[in-house]
Amino acid sequence: MVYKAVFLDIRHKEMKERENFGSKMAVILAMAGSAVGLGNIWRFPYIAGENGGAAFIIVYALASFFLALPIFFAESIIGRRSRANTFGAMKTLAPGTHWKWLGLITVLTPLLILSYYSVVGGWSIEYLFKALAFDFTGAPPDKISGFFGSFISKAWEPIIMHTVFVGATTVIVLMGVKNGIERFSKITMPALFVLIVAIAVYGCTLPGAGKGVAYLLKPDFSKLSGSAVASAIGQAFFSLSLGVGTILVYASYMRKEENIFSAGAYTTIADFLFAIIAGFAIMPAVFAAGIEPGAGPGLVFETLPFIFNQMGASVPWLSATVAILFFLTILVAALTSSISLMEVGVSYLIENTKLGRKMATVLTGVFVWVLGIICSLSFGPMSGLLIGGENFFGALDKLCSNWLMPFGGLLFTIFVGWKMRKADVADEFTNGGTCNRGIFKVVYFLIRYVAPVGIIVVFITAILGL
Numbered sequence: 001m002v003y004k005a006v007f008l009d010i011r012h013k014e015m016k017e018r019e020n021f022g023s024k025m026a027v028i029l030a031m032a033g034s035a036v037g038l039g040n041i042w043r044f045p046y047i048a049g050e051n052g053g054a055a056f057i058i059v060y061a062l063a064s065f066f067l068a069l070p071i072f073f074a075e076s077i078i079g080r081r082s083r084a085n086t087f088g089a090m091k092t093l094a095p096g097t098h099w100k101w102l103g104l105i106t107v108l109t110p111l112l113i114l115s116y117y118s119v120v121g122g123w124s125i126e127y128l129f130k131a132l133a134f135d136f137t138g139a140p141p142d143k144i145s146g147f148f149g150s151f152i153s154k155a156w157e158p159i160i161m162h163t164v165f166v167g168a169t170t171v172i173v174l175m176g177v178k179n180g181i182e183r184f185s186k187i188t189m190p191a192l193f194v195l196i197v198a199i200a201v202y203g204c205t206l207p208g209a210g211k212g213v214a215y216l217l218k219p220d221f222s223k224l225s226g227s228a229v230a231s232a233i234g235q236a237f238f239s240l241s242l243g244v245g246t247i248l249v250y251a252s253y254m255r256k257e258e259n260i261f262s263a264g265a266y267t268t269i270a271d272f273l274f275a276i277i278a279g280f281a282i283m284p285a286v287f288a289a290g291i292e293p294g295a296g297p298g299l300v301f302e303t304l305p306f307i308f309n310q311m312g313a314s315v316p317w318l319s320a321t322v323a324i325l326f327f328l329t330i331l332v333a334a335l336t337s338s339i340s341l342m343e344v345g346v347s348y349l350i351e352n353t354k355l356g357r358k359m360a361t362v363l364t365g366v367f368v369w370v371l372g373i374i375c376s377l378s379f380g381p382m383s384g385l386l387i388g389g390e391n392f393f394g395a396l397d398k399l400c401s402n403w404l405m406p407f408g409g410l411l412f413t414i415f416v417g418w419k420m421r422k423a424d425v426a427d428e429f430t431n432g433g434t435c436n437r438g439i440f441k442v443v444y445f446l447i448r449y450v451a452p453v454g455i456i457v458v459f460i461t462a463i464l465g466l
Ligand code: TRP
Pocket: 034, 035, 036, 037, 038, 039, 040, 110, 113, 237, 238, 239, 240, 241, 242, 243, 244, 246, 337, 338, 340, 341, 405
């Protein structure tokens, strides 16, 4: 009876003509667009740097493929089966239960993430402007290293850049799934890949780069603490956009004949490769510049300008061009991710209230903008406000990355592994038995046991502070 109702509801939704991604390639590029972002270029290098390099990367790889990918599948199965936003999905697949709360939390978390994500997006816009003005070329090194600290601690400039970033995100999301999200991702993703590879190749040829390459390739397991493992898993979740419904919502725009397994596998491979290549673009430069790999969130912004400056001494135009391309890469990668974060809130508002896409997007944008202002100010005028020893920005990132995302991921896997009927899960994953039948058993096992247990272990480690 219940299932019949669910089925009718799904049919009804299809008849309402929900927007869809246009092709298999579009799905993969949009999902990879969501995954590849500041997480790869800005967050991955400094988190890897804080946790010892190569050994961390091995754990990160295992976490990506054995913990994160199953959650990716779980979210995709929920999203495409229900063809709804996170809240609607829970109401459709588990009507009248408390699961709707998971749907609601996962509407909110992406907006929290987006508010601080946009601040970093804003930093990359500022740096792009600096590169365009040839600011890194030929400036004295001490001035360059002071750039970052003095910029983020200002009141107005970072807020203005944050505003531009939220504005750009809002405009793309306003244009809708096909014309906005799909088109933007399709154009920019291939370009991004070419750019980051080019920068990595260049980075590895710098004098003194060898140490950076060794740092990425020679594991030192003695540096691998419990918290490093937890950070590796947190990074895998963050990088693959998991646990907060972004993949769920994108999968809800996936047509029934699209293949969930290949979308997940391609996205994970692309995201992992991109992080590693970004590592090679940045770590050699870090060592060449004599900067500490554990320097924290400023790592990319403090290191690269230094390199561009050194290059500038010999060939100014080349240095400026590489600098411009680099910050453009960061910005575009950030935008293809920020739109996925915003779309979660927007799809909820469109489908669960009377608002149209326009109002829904603007409202979401304003919410994110206001919260982001506090994040931005927490590096400057509001830096005295500490929560658990972190500024507002850091506390929000910790809350989301270390708690809300794994928690969401845990509940999504429990939902698919234990709450949904196995037959329904199999039906969705195999497109009614027409594909992926061999791999289903393994995937189901990962979703049902490995991922939840893995996340619970991480929680326990974090709570006990191991
Ligand atoms: N994965 C993106 C990045 O690496 C950011 C992102 C998009 C995200 N959607 C998310 C992070 C959902 C956490 C949760 O930059």
